[in-house]
Amino acid sequence: MSQKVTRRQFLNYSLMGVGSFMAAGMILPMGRMALDPLFQEDAEGDMVTTSVTIDEITEEPMQVDFTFEQEDAWYTSEVTDFAWVFRDGDEIIAFSPVCKHLGCTVTWAADDNNPERFFCPCHNGLYEKNGNNVPGTPPTGPLDQFEVGESDGYLTIGQVVPNQLV
Known part of the structure; x- marks a missing residue:
């Protein structure tokens, strides 16, 4: 059946x-x-080793370049960025060069009228050495900081964090 x-x-x-x-x-x-x-895998907290030794860092902010791999969806690229690094006593400070006003790149002592400040050339923005924005200039907030560390005597730079000095 x-x-x-x-x-x-x-x-x-x-x-x-x-x-x-x-x-x-x-x-x-x-x-x-x-x-x-x-x-x-959790990538937060990864530190990038730079070519600058800890002994080279002075109280005068210096530009420190670093390179890291960035993954966007299926594309991996090598990105070069930089930070403004200096000593504040025994502490090493690294600031992001990105202006909080419009994202332009700030420079140290580039304005003749303000030789001891960070200067943003886009709209004449000014920041103090501690990253705090100067009142009356376009930036809306202080410069961000990078996490810093040391590996075999070389400076390591990590994630961007809000400014801890102001």
Whole structure:
């Protein structure tokens, strides 16, 4: 005795199968996206070693270049950035060169009228040596800092953090 599948049962099975594949096609990517952070390595706190030794750093801010790998979706590139680094007593300070007004690059002692300040050439913005914005100039907040450390006598630079000096 063979069981015959009726037309109604065949359509029912077909629609259920196709519907299941379509639902899985929509739900699986959403589930993967939701769970993906659990499978990623935590990159926060990674420090980049620079070519500057700790002994080279003085009380005068100096530009220190550093290079790191940046991953954007499926593309990995090597990015070169820099920080303004100086000593404040025994502490080493590293400021981000990005102005808080419009994101221009600040320089140290570039303005003849303000030789002991960071200067933003875009709109004549000024910052004190501690990164605090000078009142009456365009910047809306203090310069951000980088985490700093030491590895085998060389300066290491980490993530950007809010200014801790002001």
